[in-house]
Amino acid sequence: MRRNGFGFPRDDGRPVDGEAGYTLVAVVIGMLLLAILIAAVGPALGKIGQRDREMELLFRGRQYARAIGIFQRRFGRYPNTLKELFENSPHSIRKLWKDPICNCPDWQVLILNTPDANPQGGGAPVTPGATAPAGGPPPTPTPAPFGTPQSTQGPIVGVRSKVHKESITAWRGHQYYDQWRFIVGDADRDTSSVFDPNSLNVRAPTPNH
Secondary structure: OOEOOOOOEOOOOOOOHHHHHHHHHHHHHHHHHHHHHHHHHHHHHHHHHHHHHHHHHHHHHHHHHHHHHHHHHHHOOOOOOOHHHHHOOOOOOOOOOOEOOOOEOOOEEEEOOOHHHOOOOOOOOOOOOOOOOOOOOOOOEEOOOOOOOOEEOOOEEEEEOOOOOEEEEEEOOEEEHHHOEEEOOOOOOOOOOEEOOOOOOEEOOOOOO
């Protein structure tokens, strides 16, 4: 029979003072162990999420590069905005994907005949996030409503992220997300099509004999 602090029996079924103290200690120890576990596992879970976003960036960037190639073959020109890939009928892309690194639609577009759009990385180096130097033909102006200034954007041959953050996995030797360039004809190097984004011609692959 349980007894209270005065030594008299307790018949109400409640724990005596000593048992309550042991329960409190056990709860505190359990909370400490849980905090240690979260501190140990939290960074690993963060790395897993970052790797997932990197894989999604590769997928979405290649989707844009392929859609630009489809658009060029259908309409004989490159798009002036990314919206044209979806708004022009028939659609060249299933949806306008967001940049998964920032979860925003703010992609950096790559303009035809600029060093940033060179699939082999040739030409003058361009710092990620900076404007490419002049030298090529001026981009095609995007029509704007009357009374508003025009924004020159296209012709677009690729996209890249604007996020300057170090990645976990290097892609083609580049360790920062804004260096991962997804250019038409170059984003999938394992495909048989050979395409130069600085030309409006698609060169068919040489047949194997």
